[in-house]
Amino acid sequence: MSTFDETTGLVAPVARKDQKGRGYDGHWALVWQKFLRHRLGVAGGIVVVLAYIVALVPEFLAPVTLESYLPAYSYAPPQPIHWGRDDGEGWRFFPHVNAYKSVIDYNSGRRLFEEDPETPIALGLFVRGEPYRLLGLVPADIHLFGPIEQGQPFFIAGADRLGRDILSRTIYGTRISMTIGLVGVGLSLVFGILIGGISGLFGGVVDNIIQRFIEFIQSVPSIPLWIGLAAAIPPSVPPLQVYFFITIILSVLGWTSLARVVRGRFLAMRSEDFVKAARLDGCGPVRIIFRHMLPSFLSHIIATISLAIPGMILAETALSYLGIGLRTPIVSWGVLLQEAQNVRTIASAPWLLLPGLAVVIAVLALNFLGDGLRDAADPYAD
Numbered sequence: 001m002s003t004f005d006e007t008t009g010l011v012a013p014v015a016r017k018d019q020k021g022r023g024y025d026g027h028w029a030l031v032w033q034k035f036l037r038h039r040l041g042v043a044g045g046i047v048v049v050l051a052y053i054v055a056l057v058p059e060f061l062a063p064v065t066l067e068s069y070l071p072a073y074s075y076a077p078p079q080p081i082h083w084g085r086d087d088g089e090g091w092r093f094f095p096h097v098n099a100y101k102s103v104i105d106y107n108s109g110r111r112l113f114e115e116d117p118e119t120p121i122a123l124g125l126f127v128r129g130e131p132y133r134l135l136g137l138v139p140a141d142i143h144l145f146g147p148i149e150q151g152q153p154f155f156i157a158g159a160d161r162l163g164r165d166i167l168s169r170t171i172y173g174t175r176i177s178m179t180i181g182l183v184g185v186g187l188s189l190v191f192g193i194l195i196g197g198i199s200g201l202f203g204g205v206v207d208n209i210i211q212r213f214i215e216f217i218q219s220v221p222s223i224p225l226w227i228g229l230a231a232a233i234p235p236s237v238p239p240l241q242v243y244f245f246i247t248i249i250l251s252v253l254g255w256t257s258l259a260r261v262v263r264g265r266f267l268a269m270r271s272e273d274f275v276k277a278a279r280l281d282g283c284g285p286v287r288i289i290f291r292h293m294l295p296s297f298l299s300h301i302i303a304t305i306s307l308a309i310p311g312m313i314l315a316e317t318a319l320s321y322l323g324i325g326l327r328t329p330i331v332s333w334g335v336l337l338q339e340a341q342n343v344r345t346i347a348s349a350p351w352l353l354l355p356g357l358a359v360v361i362a363v364l365a366l367n368f369l370g371d372g373l374r375d376a377a378d379p380y381a382d
Contacts (some may be wrong), residue, residue, distance in 0.1 A: 030379035041372015158351030187251035192258030200266025307370035
């Protein structure tokens with residue numbers, strides 16, 4: 001539908017209106033518009049995007065590499081950032097941290113750290129530091145921020161028992177913890193859609209067998225099953241294969257709820273005319289599932305995925321924290337939290353819980369995003 005504009009001499013399209021005067025937009029445009037009205041969902045989406053950017057280039061964002069450690073700064077507390085300094089000629093803008101000098105407390109036998117204001121460590125953006133390979137391919141030595149002079153101690157989030165920077169290790173841990181949830185949910189998505197789709201499409205005996213199998217898996221306690229499967233991985237297995245096995249374990253246990261959702265929707269749709277037409281046209285079950293039936297509720301699948309990723313992240317964190325999941329030298333948030341298993345250690349070095357804070361932020365952001373997508377999945381509901 002269009003109108004002729006006598007002023008410009010152009011033919012301009014006119015938006016079609018429904019009975020309430022609203023414009024007819026495409027389905028995905030309506031979903032996007034409704035999602036933008038969900039403020040928590042948008043905020044969660046922004047945080048999730050930022051987290052995956054961190055997971056993509058942690059080498060550039062982290063002040064130091066994973067191999068960097070300074071044993072003399074074991075359990076060094078966070079260094080506060082100072083933004084200026086009076087050098088005798090007036091105050092000037094000078095981002096820096098003060099160097100630490102260690103003092104032995106003979107009463108407790110612990111090493112204490114005190115700031116040395118006479119030894120400032122200048123900070124900057126895009127500074128040269130330890131070399132790395134960006135994305136594992138491009139050699140580089142530029143870091144987003146850090147000490148201008150390479151090799152100086154810099155622990156704005158504190159250090160662990162080996163004098164390693166907690167902030168840098170948390171940034172590196174984002175790659176494993178966030179991607180294991182994404183990959184695990186991806187595999188669960190394939191299993192859930194395929195098995196749930198076959199169950200709902202065929203019904204009858206096939207549906208009964210699949211549903212009893214799903215009920216059996218759901219009846220097994222998840223934590224003991226995780227522990228048993230993870231403990232079956234030999235300690236000699238390379239770290240990359242351990243990552244792959246843990247992903248498979250989480251996927252094997254995470255597809256059943258999605259399969260139930262898909263099965264219910266397919267049972268309702270298998271008598272629809274477009275499914276009957278696809279069958280008469282000679283389409284096989286896989287094509288009917290993925291080409292004809294699945295797109296009709298794809299928005300619900302997207303919402304389900306976003307809500308399932310936090311479960312995968314928490315499962316990996318729990319397994320690694322208990323020492324039966326990922327192991328060093330792999331760095332994930334769960335592996336880093338192993339340092340915080342001792343209450344006495346947490347009392348003296350609470351900054352070791354920073355990876356746990358990262359888990360909380362990521363899970364909350366993904367849940368907010370999932371809630372926003374779930375509400376937006378039905379754009380016609382008020």
